Amino acid sequence: MANSVVLSAILLDWFDQNRRDLPWRKDRTAYGTWISETMLQQTRVNTVIPYFERFLEMFPDIPSLSAAPLEDVYKAWEGLGYYSRAANLQKGARCCTEQFGGALPQNYNDLMTIQGIGPYTAGAIASLAFGLPEPAVDGNVIRVFSRLYALPLTQQDEKSKREVTDLVRRVLPEDRSGDFNESIMDLGATVCIPGCPACGICPVSNFCQAFLLGKQSELPLKKAKKPSPVFTYTIVILKKGNTLFIRQRPDTGLLANLFEFSSYPGLLHPGELQTLLFRDFNLSPQEIGSITSLGEATHVFSHIKWEMEGYLVEINEINDDIYSPLQFSEKEETGNFYTIHYARKMAFPSALKAYTAVVFR
Ligand code: SF4
Structure with a gap:
């Protein structure tokens, strides 16, 4: 095994000269570390930067995040995906308010009691914000x-x-644990990248067993990936004047609490759609002004894929008791007509971006 003191010294020296200039690294706080590390899970740094800056403007600290309506938190998160992370941030902020005097606790074990904070995030907050000798191991560090x-x-x-x-614990320098964790993060993001790493410019290539054995492209091992199940939906955007029919998804499950348009399972032709609208929305032929295709769209989640076809349905007149009995979860939910101006403030999943971009432009 490489001499751990020399290895960490080389990595820290490299980090001092090559550290990435990121907004959450300026005026480092535990709260900013928590928000940025939560956003960075499954999401690229360049995507996260504007979200992080906007989120901190809207919710600059734990009290403001605790007190905010959940809908506002979702709106600030809109487009980042994995919305349960946003809901957990707020639950975590409320837990800090109730149990830790409105601040993140300054030790690993207490951090681990907060909803949404797992070993990686707890290690990152403990080491980066509080200087504690805790590893922060995610997929990049494993690579x-x-x-x-x-x-x-x-x-x-x-x-x-x-x-x-365990390996990180052996090389982690007590006096610069946060910098060491970040040096590995930066090395993994800029040099020891997936696929074909840039070993020619790597500061630790002399220590690297995979490089010395010529196995750097074979490691880490790849897990055989099963194809994701595909679900098809016809998205129906009912428009009456300057209002749209919108409903909220259930508060558990995929895309919980987010807003959406009506939908039917399967890819329907306009004729089939019209028949279902007559049946399910109690509309007469005179009330349907036009049905315009908004095209196809695909969204890939971590475990499933949606293939969609969207239609804009202009309604001339409508009954007061309109409701929508079919949706992705196949659970009955009622919706309402909202003005387009108001609906722009509602949080929709990025899975529907192809259609929200058209109706909210
Ligand atoms: S030498 Fe290559 S494989 Fe080894 S740590 Fe450096 S970049 Fe990664």
Whole structure:
């Protein structure tokens, strides 16, 4: 094994000269670290930067995040995906308000009691914000360590995570634990990248067993990926004057609490759609002004894929008791007509971006 003191010294020296200039690194706070690390899960740095800045403007601290309506938090999160992370941030902020005097607790074990904070985020907050010697191991850190020590690890695997956490503990310098964790993050993001790493400019190539064995592209091991199940939907945007029919998704499950348009399972032709609108919305032929195709769209989630076809349905007149009995969850939910101006402030999933972009432009 590489001499851990020399290895960490080289990494810290490299980090001092090459650290990325990121907004959450200026005036480092525990709250900013929490928000940025939560946003960075499954999302690229360049995408996160404007979200982070806007979020901190809207909710600059734990009290403001605790007190905000959840809808505002979702709106600030709109487009980042994985909305349960946004809901957990607010639950976590409320927990800090009730149990920790309105601040994040300054030790790993208490951080782990907060909803939405797992070992990686707790380690990141503890080391980066409080200078505690805690590892912060995610898939990128597993990639770097799998190569450094030529270990046959996989990135999304709990056993690999535990193994790398033990390795990081052995090289983590007590006096600069946060910088060390960030040096690995930056090395993984800019040099030891997936696929073909830039070993020619790597500061630790002399220590790297995968490089010395010529195995850097083979590690970490790739998990065989099963194809995601595909679900098809016809998205129906009912428009009456300057209002749109919108409903809220259930408060649990996929895209919980977000707003959406009506929909039917399957890809329907306009004729089929018209028949269903007569049946389900109690509309007469005179009330349907026009049905315009908004085209196809696809959205890939981490575990499933949606294939959609959208239609804008202009309604001339409508009954007062309109309701929508079909939706993605197949659970009955009522909706309402909202003015387009008001609806722009509602949080829609990015899965519907192809259609919200048309009706809200
Ligand atoms: S030498 Fe190559 S594989 Fe090894 S840590 Fe550096 S970039 Fe990664």
